[in-house]
Amino acid sequence: MILPIYAYGQPVLKKVAKDIDKDYPELEKLLADMWETMYNAKGVGLAAPQIGRGIRLFLVDSVQVMEEGKEADGIKQVFINAQKVEETGKEWAYEEGCLSIPDIRGDVKRQDTLTIRFLDENFEEHTVTYTGINARVVQHEYDHIDGLLFTEKLKPIRKRLIKRKLENIKKGKIKSEYRMKFVVERR
Numbered sequence: 663m664i665l666p667i668y669a670y671g672q673p674v675l676k677k678v679a680k681d682i683d684k685d686y687p688e689l690e691k692l693l694a695d696m697w698e699t700m701y702n703a704k705g706v707g708l709a710a711p712q713i714g715r716g717i718r719l720f721l722v723d724s725v726q727v728m729e730e731g732k733e734a735d736g737i738k739q740v741f742i743n744a745q746k747v748e749e750t751g752k753e754w755a756y757e758e759g760c761l762s763i764p765d766i767r768g769d770v771k772r773q774d775t776l777t778i779r780f781l782d783e784n785f786e787e788h789t790v791t792y793t794g795i796n797a798r799v800v801q802h803e804y805d806h807i808d809g810l811l812f813t814e815k816l817k818p819i820r821k822r823l824i825k826r827k828l829e830n831i832k833k834g835k836i837k838s839e840y841r842m843k844f845v846v847e848r849r
Contacts, residue, residue, distance in 0.1 A: 664841065665699045665713045670763045670811070671832030671845040674711045679718045679807040681743045684785045686717070693740060693783055696721055703840040705761045707799050709806030712762050714843065718743045720803035724796050737796050744780035744804055747789060751775035756798055758812045763831060764838050766824050768816045772801050 668674060682689075692715075700708035706727055709720035725736030751774035759767040776797040779789045792800050802812060813821065813828065830836055834844035 663695050663698065664702045665695050666841040666843040667699065667703060667708075667712050667761050668714050669831050669834070669842045669844045670813075670828055672714070672762075672843065674714055674716050675762060675806070675811060676809045677711070677716050678809045679709075679711055679716050682717045682719065689783075692719075693721070697723075699840075700761075703761050707803040708761065709803045711806050711809075718807045720744070720807060722796075722799050722803055724799045727795065727799075735796075737792070737800075740783040741778070741800070741803070742781040742783070742785070744778055744807065746804065747777040747779055749773040749776050749801070751793070756795075758798075758802060760802070760812055761840070763811065763813060763828070764836060764842075766813065766827055766831075768813070768820050768824070770802075770812050770815045772798055772815075774798075776801055778804070 696708050696713065699713060700721065700723070706724055707720060707722040710717045719742050721740045723736070723738045725733050725738055728736040753771045753773055755769040755771045757767050758770045774797060775791060775793050777789065777791040778800060779787065781787055805812065813824065832845050
């Protein structure tokens with residue numbers, strides 16, 4: 663089932679998410695719905711807070727953004743209760759966007775190597791080091807479970823330039839190609 667994506671301004675996007683255990687209700691269905699929702703919105707990652715769940719769960723499919731012939735370098739992975747172990751390497755800027763913040767993009771600097779510990783959908787533990795675009799996509803989704811949005815990492819001038827657009831997103835004054843849930847203003 664395709665779920666609505668929570669838009670910028672929703673309180674759940676700014677909260678640190680909570681760990682879950684293997685008894686989390688209907689986890690298999692939730693994961694299937696998240697994959698379907700992400701692909702419907704043409705995303706490469708989706709975190710549980712983006713669908714209104716304050717839990718430490720996100721998924722990534724970077725295979726679809728890899729250069730032709732390099733698809734095998736991409737990852738398709740579920741991350742449960744993820745914890746960063748280490749971020750290292752050279753900082754590099756790359757234009758990011760977010761399903762919760764449609765039509766806004768901006769250069770974000772991130773280190774090029776990430777080591778992360780997480781549980782997969784079978785609750786098996788992994789510690790993996792990702793580099794390049796894979797590291798970036800995982801870092802972006804990881805930020806969601808820590809209550810951070812990519813717009814907070816933009817340069818101050820860029821933040822000022824998008825301020826009005828962010829307010830319009832918060833109020834639902836945008837068009838989106840996928841279902842969204844906006845903050846409803848009280849009158």
